[in-house]
Structures are given as C-alpha cells and as structure tokens.
Amino acid sequence: MSAPKGASCGVEFCAVPDLKDCLHVASSSKYHFILIPLVHPQFKREFLSGKSKDRSGPWTRSDMIICSSDWNSLVVGKLSPYINIDSKLPVIAKNSEETLNQELALATHLGLCALTFRLNGDLEKNLNFARIIYDKLAATLHFQAQVWVQVPMENPKKQAYTYREDKDIDSLEIESPWQWWNQFRVVCDFDKKLIVALIVSHDLPDQEEIDRWLGEPVKCLIIPTTVFITNKKGYPVLSKAHQGLIRKFCPLDVQFVISGANRHQCMAHYYHYIDYLWKNWQPNGPIERFARGFEDYLQCPLQPLMDNLESGTYEIFEKDPIKYAEYQSAIQDALTDIGAKRKEDDLEPIVVMVVGAGRGPLVRAALNASINAKQRIKVYAVEKNPNAVLTLQALQREMWGNVVTIVSSDMREWNAPEKSDILVSELLGSFGDNELSPECLDGVQRFLKDDGISIPGSYTSYIAPVQSSKLYNEVRACREKDKHPLTHFEMPYVVHFQNKYDIDSPQPLFTFHHPNTDSKIDNSRYGRNVFKAKQDCVLHGFSGYFDAVLYKDRKISIEPRTHSPRMFSWFPIFFPIKDPINVKAGDEIVSRFWRCCSPKNVWYEWTVEKPVAIPIHNPCGRSSLIGL
Numbered sequence: 001m002s003a004p005k006g007a008s009c010g011v012e013f014c015a016v017p018d019l020k021d022c023l024h025v026a027s028s029s030k031y032h033f034i035l036i037p038l039v040h041p042q043f044k045r046e047f048l049s050g051k052s053k054d055r056s057g058p059w060t061r062s063d064m065i066i067c068s069s070d071w072n073s074l075v076v077g078k079l080s081p082y083i084n085i086d087s088k089l090p091v092i093a094k095n096s097e098e099t100l101n102q103e104l105a106l107a108t109h110l111g112l113c114a115l116t117f118r119l120n121g122d123l124e125k126n127l128n129f130a131r132i133i134y135d136k137l138a139a140t141l142h143f144q145a146q147v148w149v150q151v152p153m154e155n156p157k158k159q160a161y162t163y164r165e166d167k168d169i170d171s172l173e174i175e176s177p178w179q180w181w182n183q184f185r186v187v188c189d190f191d192k193k194l195i196v197a198l199i200v201s202h203d204l205p206d207q208e209e210i211d212r213w214l215g216e217p218v219k220c221l222i223i224p225t226t227v228f229i230t231n232k233k234g235y236p237v238l239s240k241a242h243q244g245l246i247r248k249f250c251p252l253d254v255q256f257v258i259s260g261a262n263r264h265q266c267m268a269h270y271y272h273y274i275d276y277l278w279k280n281w282q283p284n285g286p287i288e289r290f291a292r293g294f295e296d297y298l299q300c301p302l303q304p305l306m307d308n309l310e311s312g313t314y315e316i317f318e319k320d321p322i323k324y325a326e327y328q329s330a331i332q333d334a335l336t337d338i339g340a341k342r343k344e345d346d347l348e349p350i351v352v353m354v355v356g357a358g359r360g361p362l363v364r365a366a367l368n369a370s371i372n373a374k375q376r377i378k379v380y381a382v383e384k385n386p387n388a389v390l391t392l393q394a395l396q397r398e399m400w401g402n403v404v405t406i407v408s409s410d411m412r413e414w415n416a417p418e419k420s421d422i423l424v425s426e427l428l429g430s431f432g433d434n435e436l437s438p439e440c441l442d443g444v445q446r447f448l449k450d451d452g453i454s455i456p457g458s459y460t461s462y463i464a465p466v467q468s469s470k471l472y473n474e475v476r477a478c479r480e481k482d483k484h485p486l487t488h489f490e491m492p493y494v495v496h497f498q499n500k501y502d503i504d505s506p507q508p509l510f511t512f513h514h515p516n517t518d519s520k521i522d523n524s525r526y527g528r529n530v531f532k533a534k535q536d537c538v539l540h541g542f543s544g545y546f547d548a549v550l551y552k553d554r555k556i557s558i559e560p561r562t563h564s565p566r567m568f569s570w571f572p573i574f575f576p577i578k579d580p581i582n583v584k585a586g587d588e589i590v591s592r593f594w595r596c597c598s599p600k601n602v603w604y605e606w607t608v609e610k611p612v613a614i615p616i617h618n619p620c621g622r623s624s625l626i627g628l
Helices: 019-028 068-074 090-110 127-138 156-162 177-187 207-213 240-252 268-281 286-291 311-318 323-341 361-373 386-403 437-447 469-476
Strands: 009-012 033-037 075-078 114-118 146-152 194-199 218-224 255-259 350-355 377-383 404-408 420-425 448-455 458-467 507-513 525-532 537-551 554-557 573-583 588-597 601-610
Touching: 009 268, 019 033, 033 068, 068 075, 075 090, 090 127, 127 177, 146 177, 146 218, 177 194, 177 207, 177 573, 207 240, 218 240, 240 268, 255 268, 323 350, 323 361, 323 420, 323 448, 323 537, 323 554, 350 361, 350 437, 361 377, 361 386, 361 420, 377 386, 386 404, 420 437, 437 448, 448 537, 458 525, 458 588, 469 537, 469 573, 507 525, 507 588, 573 601
Parallel strands: 009 033, 009 255, 033 075, 075 114, 114 146, 146 194, 194 218, 218 255, 350 377, 350 420, 377 404, 420 448
Antiparallel strands: 458 507, 458 537, 525 588, 537 554, 537 573, 588 601
16 A cells, blocks of 8 residues: 655745745755745835835846746745725825835736735725735736635634633633635625635634535645644644544645744744644545545436446445445345244245345345345346346356346336245435336335345435535536526535535435325425524535445444445445535525426425525426426
C-alpha cells in the first residue's frame, strides 16, 4: 500500500525584502508555498493628489525575479491591508479602489493561482469591495485566480470582551464571522472561485459553529504560531481541541498556512507536526477506500429497469463485506423459522426465489444459509440482464447444479411454475425506493405463498436539510446545450457527502412493506417534515438515506445514526434546490416531498414551505424520471 501523501502547507511572510530568499527559507523548511504581500504593506499610493501621486520608480518588485511557473505554483498574493473602498471619506475610498484594481491587475499579470485578503466586518463595511472582487471573478477569461477570503473563527470583539471582568460574555450578542463570510459570498453569487481561508483562533467556538464551516468551501486553515504550545521536548504541538479541529477539516483536503513569528527552534517543526497530524488522520476503512476520489462527486442514480448494469458495476457492489453477510443471516433465520414449522415427514425443499439475481451473490447467500440452517432449498434465480444471465448459467453448470434454476426474464413478466416460501431481492437504491423496488416486488409477489417471507420486509427513506456550497456550485455548473438551465436543480444525485453541514437530523419520509397486502396497491407517497435550525445557516438542499428491515431484527442502513458499519454499497442521495435559502437560528424548515407514479414512470417532486416558500421542483417529472 502506498504511503499517504503529506499535508500541503505554506508559510506566511509579513514583508519580503528578498523573494528568492523567502522561497529558499520556506523550501528548506519543507513548506510548499508562501503567502506574501503583493506590495510592501507600508507603501501607500495616491492616485488623486498628494506628494506620492507623481512619485517615480516601480511600486513593487519585478516579475522576472522568479520564473512564471514559480509565480503560478509557489506564491499566494496578499492584497494591501489598508484598502478601504467603503470608507466614508471619498479620497480614501477612491485611492483604495485604484489600489485594489492595480493589485488585481498585477496578480493577473503574474498568473498567481490565488489572492487573499482578510475580512474584518459585515457587508456594510465591504459591499463596494465585494462588488469589485465579483466583477473580476465574473470576468472568467481574464481572471483565473482563486480568492481566499481570510475569516477569523472567532469575532475579535468576543476575544476582547473575554478579558473584561465587567462584561457578561453570555449576554452579549456578537455577530459570528460566518455572517460576514455569508453576506460577502451571497453578494458574489456563491462564485466557486471565492473560497475560505479560516484563521484558527486560540479559543475555539462551539462545536456546532465549527461544524457549520464544514459546509463551506474551506480551502485552508491559517494557524498562527501563537496557537501552538510547547511540549516537554521543546517542540510545537497543538491542544487536543485544536487537534480535533484539524482532523475535522482533513477530509476536505484542506491546505495549511503557518502565520506569525517563529517561536520555536525551527520553522520546519511546525510543518512536521501538521504533517504528522495529517498522516495519522488518513482513513483506511472499506468505506473510505471505496469512496476515495468520489467525495462530493455528483452521480445520476442507477436505473436498472431501464439500463442493464455493466460487469464492472456488479463487481464493485459484490465486494461489499456487510450487505451480503446480513442478507445471508436474514435468509438463514427465515429458513430456520420455516423449518421449525414443518412436519418431520415433509421432505419438499423450501422454495427461494431470488429476483434480480445479478451475477449471483444473493444466490450464494441463499445456498450458504441453507447449509448453516440445515434445510434443503430449491432456488429460482430471476434476472432480466442477458449478459448477467450468462454468468449465472456458468455458475449453475460449474458449481450450483440442479439446486438452482436460472430464469432469463423481467420478474414482472415471468410466470413462475410454483409459489415461493421466501422471496429475496436486492432492488434498493440510495433512497430505498428510487430503483423501483416497490413496483418490482408488487409485480412478483403473486408468486409468494400466503405465509411466505419477503426479504427485505420493509424499507424507509429519510431526508435531512443540508448546507453545502460545494454541491450547490457542482449542480450549478451542470449545463447541457439542449436543456433548460434549471434542469439540473430538479434532479436527485447520488453523492458521497464530505463538504457539508447537517442543519438538523434526518427524519423518516416514505415507508414500503412487502408483501403489500393493500387491496388496491398505490405506491405514490406524500410527506411533510419539519426541521429546526440550531444556528444561522444556508439551505442548499436535502440529503436522503434509507434503512431496511430484511427479516425480524436483521437490518441494513445508510442513515448516519444507524449506518451499518463498513457497508459501502450505497452513497446517500441529494435533492438540490434552485436558490439557496438563508435560515436564521430557531427557524423551522418545512419540506414537502412527493413520490408520483404514472403507468410508465415514477418521479419525485419537492419544495420548501418555510422559512420561505419556493416553487415545486420537477413538476410532472419534467427534468427527472425513473422509467418503469
């Protein structure tokens, strides 16, 4: 197994007398990039009037000091800290605007990968600044750099009040810096090149507030050297709380920046410690290995009724170490119960029908269960994919023999020669019913005996409100030439969530039972759920999960609180909304979901009722259908 890659770590310089020397110092201490001022922090320029208006000579260093590839990959430019475009003094505001435009033009000329500045207040102090930044970001052909917005984790006012004995901190209403960031990025229309550089504070905020940042596009953590403490050997380390913070953000593949004066023997020690935390975090469980590279990657849900799965798809899901073990245990328990009810002279084998047999993992589970339960069985393996049937036929010929009968047919069109004692299926999708398990099993349950057992016996879908700028921008970037620009906001996606914040816990939505004993079968559903926000946040959509009761107490689940350990066959599902909704702490989020059915298709419709009403998504299945 290859060793985990190291942490990407940079170092910040407050001034740069010699750029090459700074790069050498950073490189020799193992750092990968540097943050430097584009212009000396004290070199103010006057564009309207004043002594320096006609000052001769260059206002910053030459671009030829280092080569273009080093500018592109090793340098993040800091904008001048005194820029104040929103100043009430017209002269300061105009000079600041000219200064900002000059430095943005320089960054474009140098081809920098990123620019950064510190956000120190709400939108009232930054609206004009935000307008100019967004103008540059919108000019995508000319401005390719990312903009790292430095945001403190704690409001400096709160830290100042901490040391005042005459103030009750709990009674103060001090705005969270997250509000500054949220206002700024809303004005910039959630531009994907606008990302967060989070400044780690000495006193960390509440856990819920930290979790909210997990739903934001956090590119790097800026860690002041003053946050580090010294261990017994004299090396810099972080407190356990700060270590926990680092580990929370590691899954987002963040970079790190060490800021401030060296307070220990060598700057390299800070890097080595961060790298140590990074490598010790690296997960290596079956879910992490399976999902590697698919974090926050949008995928269209499978439609196995419409499309035959490929060999590689079967192979991936057959490697799940938990799902088939649970199915085998459920089948074994069912065989044992049926066997216990039978008379001793009843020598007929128990009939097991595996509908949607794929390449045979459930057939193997049934055969193994029969051995463990000491019960004779007869298996019908029903599969509509003719290519998978070839595999089933080969397995029957080489391993299973006459115990297994292969049926090449759509289960809904098959006429079974006898009724089954156990009906086994694996038709569940990420939302439980989104691969049309209800319709398939309703169509084949006529071949189940009156006292027969369906595995699974029931399944329930769950939804939860979620904040994720990353996923919102991923959906927004999906454009197809011949489709309406909002089509992709009316489709559910299978996604392995990483960069997201759960606004509230999941709640059950739709439930299906098998066999379905209703006199008139109707698989349409409607659900209304009420969630509550613990703090200010932004609603970008809903995450979806399911759990299933296979038989009695045998269950499988991808719902986070009851997730079957090490099971990776299903990623959650994501229902986006067209326009992000700002939610206040204590607000109710009321969602409505519909599962709609026609003779040919099934589709979902969804909307938000509170805190503001929005249009229904996917009416009449205009953007997303599941074909029957």
